[in-house]
Amino acid sequence: MKILSFDGTFDGLLTLVYESFRLKVFPEMIVSSGDQGVTLFDAPVFIPAEAEKAERVWKRIKERTSREGAYRLYMVFLSEQPDAPELIYQYIRHMVASSHNIETDFAHPVVVDVLNIHRKVMREAHRIQMFTRFQQTAANSYYASFAPIYNVLPVSIAHFRDRFADQEWVVYDLKRNFGFHHLNGEIERISFETLPASVLTGNLDDRFLHPDEKQFRKLWKNYYHSICIENRKNPKLHRQLLPKRFWQYLPEKQVEKG
Amino acid sequence: MISEKVFGKLKILAESAKYDVSCASSGTSRPNMPGGIGSAAAWGICHSFAEDGRCISLLKIMMSNHCIYDCAYCINRRSNDLPRTTFTPEELTGLTIGFYRRNFIEGLFLSSGVIRNRDYTMEQMIRVVKDLRVIHRFNGYVHMKVIPGASSALILEAGQWADRLSVNMEIPSENNLKLLAPEKNFESILKPIHTITDHILQSKEERRKSNHAPRFSPAGQSTQLIIGATNDNDRTILDLAGKLYQKRNLKRVYYSGFIPVNAYDSRLPALASPPLQREHRLYQADWLLRFYGFNVDELVSEKEPDLDLSLDPKTVYALRNPWLYPVDINKADYATLLRVPGIGQKSARMIVAARCHSRLNSAHLKKIGVVMKRARYFITCHEIGPPMSVQDLKPETVRQLILHGPKATEGVQLRLEF
Ligand code: SF4
Numbered sequence: 001m002k003i004l005s006f007d008g009t010f011d012g013l014l015t016l017v018y019e020s021f022r023l024k025v026f027p028e029m030i031v032s033s034g035d036q037g038v039t040l041f042d043a044p045v046f047i048p049a050e051a052e053k054a055e056r057v058w059k060r061i062k063e064r065t066s067r068e069g070a071y072r073l074y075m076v077f078l079s080e081q082p083d084a085p086e087l088i089y090q091y092i093r094h095m096v097a098s099s100h101n102i103e104t105d106f107a108h109p110v111v112v113d114v115l116n117i118h119r120k121v122m123r124e125a126h127r128i129q130m131f132t133r134f135q136q137t138a139a140n141s142y143y144a145s146f147a148p149i150y151n152v153l154p155v156s157i158a159h160f161r162d163r164f165a166d167q168e169w170v171v172y173d174l175k176r177n178f179g180f181h182h183l184n185g186e187i188e189r190i191s192f193e194t195l196p197a198s199v200l201t202g203n204l205d206d207r208f209l210h211p212d213e214k215q216f217r218k219l220w221k222n223y224y225h226s227i228c229i230e231n232r233k234n235p236k237l238h239r240q241l242l243p244k245r246f247w248q249y250l251p252e253k254q255v256e257k258g
Numbered sequence: 259m260i261s262e263k264v265f266g267k268l269k270i271l272a273e274s275a276k277y278d279v280s281c282a283s284s285g286t287s288r289p290n291m292p293g294g295i296g297s298a299a300a301w302g303i304c305h306s307f308a309e310d311g312r313c314i315s316l317l318k319i320m321m322s323n324h325c326i327y328d329c330a331y332c333i334n335r336r337s338n339d340l341p342r343t344t345f346t347p348e349e350l351t352g353l354t355i356g357f358y359r360r361n362f363i364e365g366l367f368l369s370s371g372v373i374r375n376r377d378y379t380m381e382q383m384i385r386v387v388k389d390l391r392v393i394h395r396f397n398g399y400v401h402m403k404v405i406p407g408a409s410s411a412l413i414l415e416a417g418q419w420a421d422r423l424s425v426n427m428e429i430p431s432e433n434n435l436k437l438l439a440p441e442k443n444f445e446s447i448l449k450p451i452h453t454i455t456d457h458i459l460q461s462k463e464e465r466r467k468s469n470h471a472p473r474f475s476p477a478g479q480s481t482q483l484i485i486g487a488t489n490d491n492d493r494t495i496l497d498l499a500g501k502l503y504q505k506r507n508l509k510r511v512y513y514s515g516f517i518p519v520n521a522y523d524s525r526l527p528a529l530a531s532p533p534l535q536r537e538h539r540l541y542q543a544d545w546l547l548r549f550y551g552f553n554v555d556e557l558v559s560e561k562e563p564d565l566d567l568s569l570d571p572k573t574v575y576a577l578r579n580p581w582l583y584p585v586d587i588n589k590a591d592y593a594t595l596l597r598v599p600g601i602g603q604k605s606a607r608m609i610v611a612a613r614c615h616s617r618l619n620s621a622h623l624k625k626i627g628v629v630m631k632r633a634r635y636f637i638t639c640h641e642i643g644p645p646m647s648v649q650d651l652k653p654e655t656v657r658q659l660i661l662h663g664p665k666a667t668e669g670v671q672l673r674l675e676f
Contacts (some may be wrong), residue, residue: 104611105624130305134360142359163297167359214357215260219268225316226272228308231517231532238312241304252306 003044008032014054125152136210145172145202217251224252274323296398316367325371329439333519365399387419407446422477434488452502478509486533489515493563539565573599577653584638600633
């Protein structure tokens, strides 16, 4: 069984595609080098990432499909699903083998699978835009953190940059332990050594908070409960639209301590 | 510092505003201006969901719940004894900006009871919206209610600052409006709607010529109708909605199942619970009018003026017109596909695109996202199998099959096969 492995980055995967085509080695399995449990099979051949080769594959992809179609593959990669690298690989093979743009070939299983994973990742990215809650700090900057199921922070960040252009802010992924810092249009990737907030709620430690912050959270919670119409309560629909895994990070859903 | 007073006001004025249904913040994209905050996303973002399942996108709030009017269906009518209060413009802009910066909301949805008189109320509301735009350089979304009977000059000004304007019709027919809101009349509601439509079209025209022409209510106009407070049937309601879409260019009509807030008023029906299912069916029918090329007569007729509560209006249409089916998935055009129950806009588009690559069968359709539970009786892919279509099985059988599933109707099916 032919197994190829890569370093877990998108560039690494694209390089793997490049080498596979160049050497005409078509893997039956693709693994990220960080993954465990592959030793049962033949030893994988590791393909180191090379920016130049990755760039050439990416260019090729963009020639054969729309811009949207190309980014769709990147989003599928961000899903971090175990089978995503293979799916992307299959998609690219199908793309190269066809004489026309395969993007709309919805009868093809690989195309539909890519579309469905993409849809899930997009939904999570959208939920980040919906459910991110900033806390104002004593230094007049803003902080938010949560744990998305897919690695969608990188694709959500542009939205916050546009909307909160005059704010200094940090948006942080608690699960993957990295985030982005924004100031005056400049965005920088950061990683905290000691988290300034609770891992459970994303709430900043009291000593960092702006004096108004707790009031605003209370006001929002107060508003949230006032706006609900009792005669229309619908817990099932409510949980469907606002999944429970977000509740711990939302001031309107947090249970007050003490 | 935020004062304790604001807490109390927020509670009272949010409670007073909560029966307004529209929450949409979509329809404009307003890029962030240098030095300002905020942007309006064209698709609209819900930031939370209340326990009743409704989207919270905007800070939906009344400027004041004082009112000189006495509309029977309204919690804020002057004869009700309830705590009354009014926000100052500073309090309201402070709340809006504070919530916005924390990503709690997309913007503000401002309405108000009528204080002193209509134009005075409008002036106060405009002041809030203008302050947001000019002083705070706020680029987020603003939806402003227009008070029925407000003067044209004030409407013109409001539309310059707000993304969307709306005048609530509330009651779908003139005689019932007279009964429930004797101080209002159709004229005082329809005139501002007309004025807004004219200004929107005019501004669009001018902006076509020059990018610098001022915008007027760029996310369009909407209104709300209360369902079930009067004896108006669905045909009356959809007919009115259809006209508002076609003749007045409205972006949305919202339907709000009546909640008896003033049980003591004998002009109103005593409902055990709000007519949520009817509201749901009206939204589905409304959708068919706007995006699926249906007209009102196809959905509700003189003979059957109300929507079927147990089935969605497209399925009901298909069962009433079985001779139009089954539709050939590999041949039918987009408009015809849209009329198949279980096929939405998205799946119809995908079917049309995918057909260029290969013939489609029912397994493909399922993967594309077609709801086969309903669609199977109205389509054909020329596959081999037992006859399934509404023509073979007869509409009443299909109705039972869709409502109760193939299991419950096994007997019926067998009988028909012989
Ligand atoms: S004018 Fe508006 S706020 Fe006043 S009673 Fe009528 S519906 Fe209620």
